[in-house]
Amino acid sequence: MPKGAVAITAERCKGCGFCVEFCPTHVLELSNAFNAKGYHPPHVVAPEKCSGCNLCGMYCPDFAIFGFRLQENGQAKGVSK
Amino acid sequence: MTHADPRCVLTGTHFINGDAACCEGALAAGARFAAGYPITPSTEIVERFAARAPEVGGLFIQMEDEIASSIAIQGMVWAGQKAFTVTSGPGFSLMMEHIGFAAMTETPVVFVDVQRGGPSTGLPTLPSQGDMMQARFGSHGDYAIIALSPNSPQECFDLTVKAFNLAEEFRVPVMLMMDECVGHMTERVVIPPAEQIPVYPRRHTKKPPGEFRLFEPGEDLVPDMAHAGEGYKVYVTGLTHDERGYPSLSPAAQKKLVFRLFEKIRRAADRLVMVESDQLEGAEVVVVSYGITSRVALRAVQMARAKGIRVGTLRLICVWPFPEKLIRELAPKVKALVMPELNMGQVVLELERCAGGQCRVISVPHAGGTVHDPAEILAAIERGAQ
């Protein structure tokens, strides 16, 4: 059970790679897929390592990704609407 | 319309100059905030305002230049206040970009220009009317403004109040085009009781946030306003924008916005006409003038009448928008329109355009520095009467 997870809005991504580089636990990689604008958005390659620290969200210049902590029951913690 | 706040009005009869009268006019109109930069011959206005503002809970800030002054006042307006700035030729040139910004963002502000001889540093302590075209067209792009021209300290008071009221009503920058003579001339100025001074309140929207669109025009094509800090999350930009205020960089959005900025003034042009006329009926020559020149012209008119010439006078109190309809009607009835100005012939170009070849239009130019010799104007009247 991972401590966190990330949410990605692929259509906003411009493929800068900040999130991939600065994720402290290497959860992400840029995918081979294209979004509508032709960029390669990130995808999760190691979900179990995610701590939900949201450093990806802090770095993302396009508000396309953010991380959040998960509770024991798998529900999001503290960030629900 | 409401009326002036008695706490800001120095009701009574005063012996003050035009600059001081302008300051009192601004206070009466509800302006408690001003920004400016010292420049002769306008400085007395803000000197007085700096002393008076704390008495009414306002302030004057002397900015680092006229560019800063002309935008700081717009910040004051978007914070919910009435504000103005004061300058003369060189400073007026520096303010041009922000006249455009005020026109584009429909910010109700007043710019006072106490005109002095130009170009450049020119004649700092001597009069001119050389900024009249600049007032109308000085900023880049197309926009419409209102410009008033007082010819006495009393009118400096009255028209300053009027300038604020028009700025609020039409949400345009309004120029008060004084000149060194009027600014430094000391005369009797009667400031009426506050309840006799009409004040146009801010056109604040009655809609709650969420339902209100910042640049959605009313029937008179003028939008209502909301300020920063009221929960409306206003979006104000100098870019071409849509009714929400969001940038919209298309020819269609440009057309919609620019046409409206013009049309809101053009549509009210007849109502905005402010002239003072004498003996137009049956006149063979009409002297058209504004500001200090109108007082000099009066002497020439008296001399011409003594010689038996039927001369009428027309004084433009509101110069922009120009009283186009009035001139079109007048031109076919007279032999000539004579226009003395303390410049090389600026507003006369508009006069000529509106006269449309129906009569002679005689410009009496002057480089500035002093007023016309009435004999120069008389000679033009005599030429016109031939």
Add this chain to the structure above:
Amino acid sequence: MSTTDLQVHNPVEDLLRQDRIPTIWCPGCGIGTTVNSFAHALLKQDIDLNKTAIVSGIGCSGRVSGYMNLDSFHTTHGRAIPFATGLKLANPELNVIVYSGDGDLAAIGGNHLIHAARRNIDILVVCINNMIYAMTGGQAAATTPSGSLSTTSPYGSYEPELNLVQLVDAAGASFVARWTAYHVMQLERTLEKALKKKGFRFIEVLSPCPTYYQRKNNMGDALQAMLDYKKRSKIKHGCPTWETAIVPGGDIIVGEFVDREREDYLTRMRKQLGPHYSEFPPQWDEQESMGCSKEC
């Protein structure tokens, strides 16, 4: 796992005008990154967002005001600070933040920057320094490191660069700091601190411009610029600002340099005026003394 399933929501989005996203910024532009730190700082400080105005000038960073769901003012080039000055003085209740770029604030608006700091106007200025005029196509700026290539310095810039933090410190700002777009967490903390403080507060944030500055100077892409910031940055809180010049390839000194107590403009004005200042509100009762109805 989809966000709708989990009912999650990026808190930053509450501070953005959703209908204006995506932004116009290039891929890898650091401006958006700084906006995250700014948004989190605002949220954590529990500031009344209805009383918060953001003012920008012109340029890439000048677009920030328009993306924030606050009272947004996108003014003329270089004039965000004097506009903000007017806004703050006429309504002291507002939290006024200027968010703009180096060209806007330090070159065309340089005079206003100096004098707002000198007057200690109670505003927070966030200056995104990408070391170039980006919006207009990569021309040399006052902050472009000497010798750098740009579209108007094709042989390398001949001019020495301006050290903004030193300038603002000398002019008398209450709070002066510098971070880079890499320092997202530190920037957030500094912003939180600065939002609470009174007086003129200035935070410079170095940010990549991959399209112009990095590309023109063969410095790789935005990611490389971020890694370069990481490598070259030395955190030195309280460092004298005359020791913080940014030289090509050298250390980038970051941190909170100045934090001093100085009366801001309005506090000083009130104090000096004393009894001569009349508190104007409570409002004069308009209804009572109105000559005629508003509709007349």
